[in-house]
Amino acid sequence: MNNEAISIVILAAGKGSRMKSNKAKVLHTISGKPMLYHIIKESKKISDDITVVIAHQKDAVVKTMEQYFDDINFVEQDAVNYPGTGGAVMDITPKHDKVLVLNGDMPLITAESLKGFLSLEADIIMSIFDLKDPSGYGRVIIRNEEVEYIVEQKDASDAELNVTTVNAGVYAFSRSILERYIPFLSNDNAQKEYYLTDIIAMAKEEEASIVPLLVDEAFFKGINSKKDLAEAEVIMQNRIKKRWMEAGVIMHLPDTIYIEESVVFEGECIVENNCRITGESKIVNSHIKAGSVVEDSTMVDSDCGPMAHLRPLSHITDTHIGNFVETKKATLHGVKAGHLSYIGDAEVSEGTNIGAGTITCNYDGKNKYKTIIGKNVFIGSDSQLIAPVTIEDDVMIAAGSTVTSGTVASGNLVLSRTKMRLVKDFYYKFFGKK
Template structure:
């Protein structure tokens, strides 16, 4: 595909008041990434000239996208003097002869769904839906496979109201069309805005060709509310999980599983119900059991859960992590941690067993410190390892021990317990003889 045949402009300047949020609409997330990210990602598969028009919270929008893309152009819209979709195109200078105009609130668009705009030589290509119930949409009147005009519902007569074809909001223009008609746009309307759709009427008057392109509603679904956001999330999740199941990942009750866009699976993997896998996680030949969370971590030849929490920057290899175990920013290789433990800022080597109730005390209220545990270490239940600490190979730590020494040498048993004290008949003395009778 020749990426220099088309320029893409993404309109991302609006406030999105119906979202009822202080956050710019295009920064609301779908499967772990802002909506705008998904649109730019699809656009870059088709074009090497991608522009994003910004205005509302422009600094935040630009900063957010520059984390992911370093070769897109940001164009600031003068919303005071030139509001509206037509005004958004005033300062855009596309490089290529065909210009595809997308909306920043359509995160389900894919490169495949835009192919129809690339292979048509009409002066304008206009996307359309056919809806069973078009109420609320402007109608698109088509004759002989050409768009004749667009009419808003409030302005439509009965015959026009019976039309079920509506505007999907995406257009491809020849650059010459934009150069001719954008300067001619007027804001002489109720909203006092400059509308890109007015280009359609002017071009039709000059006998230019305006081709309709029927698109599927799923890919071109706009997000205007939190409800739309949730619906789009479900569609995106279905796509992500379908891709990985087709690649061989086993998912139990996939509708209950959440997987973000950058997660990667390799080899034989199994994901049970209720799991959440986020960030740049890599799951390699591993099993994640029910209701576990894996965040921005790598699992290789391991099993996790149920009800485990693997927090960011963890590397877990050849390891068993059981229920109610939390791991954070740690490297575990060949380890068994069966249940009820917290392992933070740790390096733990192969053959080591972590008993129930073990915690690494990695934070003193000011700084965080590392715990290093060697090979074949047996850590008894309910142990506290106060970092910074290094435990060499072949060490036993007795149950209930608090280890505070900075370095434990190989072969040692570590034991710290208060001597047990028995007070005869204390229970009966405390509660009274009535308990003894019972």
């Protein structure tokens, strides 16, 4: 696609009151990223001139998007004096002769789904749906392959109500059309807003060419409620998982798996049912077993689970993480941690075995401290390592031991237990003989 031929304007100024949220609508997330992020990401594939129109919570919108993009134009809409979609484009100065206007609540669009706006030539290209039940939508009347007019349902005749073609809300205008008709927009309507669709009516009166473009609702679905948000999430998730399965990832019951947009797989990978993989996670030749969670972590030639939790900044290589093991900001290379352990703020080297119930005690209530464990260390079950602590190579830690801060030199055995004591016949004294 030619990314030098079209300017894109994204309307992201609305409050989204039907979302029933204090957060700006366009900042609600789909598969780990704000809705607006997805739209900008796809827009950048086809355009080098992107403008985002903002108003409601404008500072939050700009700050969030600047985390991902550094070359987006933001224009503030005067939503008090010039509300509505028409008001949103009043202060836009597009670079190119064709201007594509997108809505900030359509996170499912893709560059591929927009290609029709690039290939068609007309004064106005108007997106349309064909719905089995068009109730509630304005009807688009088409004659001789051009848009004749748009009629709202309440104003439609019986014949017009039988039309199933509706407005999908995305338009491509020639820059000259916008420049000509925007000054004539009026807010003389019940909502007292300036409507972009009024340009279509004015342009038609002067015999401009207005071509309909049939689009797939799966890509142009608008998000107006949290129900819509959930439905869009399902569509986005299916796309993400389909892409990775086609790339060779094995997924067990994929409908039960959640994978965010930023996750990357390489090589032979398996993801079992009920797993959640988020953030900037990278999975290479690894197996994530049922019920596990991987957040902003890297797995290489490793397996985790079932029911394991790799919290952010975990890096495991050639490592086995078993059931009910949790890691956080931990680097493990060639390690076995079979079950029921917490490994946080730690570095663990190859050949080390971490027994059940082992805990790196990394937080003293004020500060976090690091645990360093060398090669070929055997840590017995139910051990506590109180950071900061260094365990050198070839150390054994007996089950039930507490290792206090300091360094344990190579070759040593750590044994920290109270002496076992037997009290004869205590059971019978306490409960009595049956």
